[in-house]
Amino acid sequence: MARISPGVAAVLRAALTDAGVIARYRSHIAALTATGCRLWTGAIAGRGHARFWIGELPDGRDAVVLGHRFGYGLAFGYDELIRVSTVRHYICDNPLCQTVDHLRAGSNADNAHDWSTRRHTPGSPLRDTRGALGRARAIRAAARADQDLAAAAAAGLRPVDRDQPPLPDLAVPDPHVPDPHVPDPHVPDPHALGEEALEQVTTLTLQLQGPDLPGETYFDKIGRSENAKLRAEEIVTADLLAPPPELQDLTEDESTDILPHDEVDQTLTELQAELKKLADE
Numbered sequence: 705m706a707r708i709s710p711g712v713a714a715v716l717r718a719a720l721t722d723a724g725v726i727a728r729y730r731s732h733i734a735a736l737t738a739t740g741c742r743l744w745t746g747a748i749a750g751r752g753h754a755r756f757w758i759g760e761l762p763d764g765r766d767a768v769v770l771g772h773r774f775g776y777g778l779a780f781g782y783d784e785l786i787r788v789s790t791v792r793h794y795i796c797d798n799p800l801c802q803t804v805d806h807l808r809a810g811s812n813a814d815n816a817h818d819w820s821t822r823r824h825t826p827g828s829p830l831r832d833t834r835g836a837l838g839r840a841r842a843i844r845a846a847a848r849a850d851q852d853l854a855a856a857a858a859a860g861l862r863p864v865d866r867d868q869p870p871l872p873d874l875a876v877p878d879p880h881v882p883d884p885h886v887p888d889p890h891v892p893d894p895h896a897l898g899e900e901a902l903e904q905v906t907t908l909t910l911q912l913q914g915p916d917l918p919g920e921t922y923f924d925k926i927g928r929s930e931n932a933k934l935r936a937e938e939i940v941t942a943d944l945l946a947p948p949p950e951l952q953d954l955t956e957d958e959s960t961d962i963l964p965h966d967e968v969d970q971t972l973t974e975l976q977a978e979l980k981k982l983a984d985e
Contacts, residue, residue, distance in 0.1 A: 708786065709973060711761045711763075712761065712769075713786065714766050715758055715759045715760070715767040715773075715889075716758060716769060716777070716782065716785075717782045718759070719758035719759055719767075719774070719805075719948070720774070720778060720781075720782050720785075726778065729756055729771070729774055729775070729778075731744035732744055732745050732754070732756075732771070733802050734848075736803075736849045737853055738853075739796060739798075740795075740796070740803055740805070740806065741796055741798050741800070741801040741802075741803050741806065742801065742803045743798075743802070743843065743844065743847045743853070744772075744800045744801075744802055745799065745801045745844055745847050746771070746847050748800070748837070748840050749770070749797075750837055750843060751799060751801040751836045751837060752772050752839060752840030753772065753799040753800075754770060754771025754772060754799070754800060754802065754959060755768055755770070755771065756768065756770070756771040756774050757775065759933055770791075771802060772791060772793065772801065772807060773785065773791050774805055775802045775804055775807075775891065776777070776791045776804060776809075779804040784809075788809035788810070789810065789811045789812055790809070790810055790811065790812055790814070791808070791809055791810075792806035792807065792808055792810055792814065792815045793806055793807060794806070794807065794818065796814070796829075797808075797818075797828060797829045797830055798829060798843075799836060799840055800840050800843060800844060802849075826864060826865050827861070827865045827866075828865070829857070831861065831862070831865055832860035832861060833860050833862060833904065833907060833908075834859075834860035834941075835863070838860065839857070839860050842856045842857075842860065843856050904936075905933070905936045906935050908936035908939060909929070909932045909933045909936040910932075912931075912932035912935055912936055913929050913932035
């Protein structure tokens with residue numbers, strides 16, 4: 705069952721039957737794409753999900769929900785929306801998508817399992833070098849300007865992902881059946897993340913460092929390069945250790961931690977050590 709405050713629940717229940725709110729929600733959705741996604745063109749949250757204002761709480765604060773959850777509630781009703789823990793983009797892994805057929809209800813564990821097992825698949829949107837927010841912004845901009853959506857989506861993929869031939873249509877395993885060969889998604893393996901993190905740090909460092917500056921001394925350049933590397937490591941580490949995207953966008957009343965803070969700190973320390981080890985090799 706979703707964790708939601710009584711105040712937000714009351715506003716949400718009313719919004720799902722308010723013709724004006726529903727029309728405003730639908731006004732932010734673009735036409736159907738070739739992949740079957742209906743893209744959100746309105747405000748987006750920190751992890752790329754649609755952000756939709758549904759009204760005000762009694763104390764004057766804004767009541768805001770994730771757009772795809774509001775769409776799920778329109779399709780299946782308020783009671784069903786509140787009953788499920790999470791609503792995830794099981795088909796497309798596109799946080800902007802508002803196509804109800806692409807959504808699946810589930811638990812936080814299901815969401816973590818999806819993210820853990822798909823983020824290493826060549827060509828997956830989860831591998832975009834721009835991160836979830838950067839990818840969402842680029843695709844939203846293309847949708848607003850009626851530009852090439854496929855090109856906007858592919859712009860953040862590495863060559864190995866962009867040039868990957870389509871994989872055979874294999875049966876998707878049931879996420880409710882534990883797979884003994886799949887590591888626990890709640891505790892990331894720093895050794896498995898190490899090489900991917902190093903590659904992302906190297907790429908991002910060059911982007912943050914930028915071209916040489918006029919009149920820059922050798923030591924100035926070294927300092928700028930080191931600052932860019934430190935910033936890149938912070939960004940990549942935060943991205944790789946982040947919980948599944950949907951969980952990061954939930955309100956405080958709705959969210960459930962995936963990792964205890966002590967396990968996050970331990971994993972962060974191990975990942976940073978792995979990065980240093982790989983960089984020294």
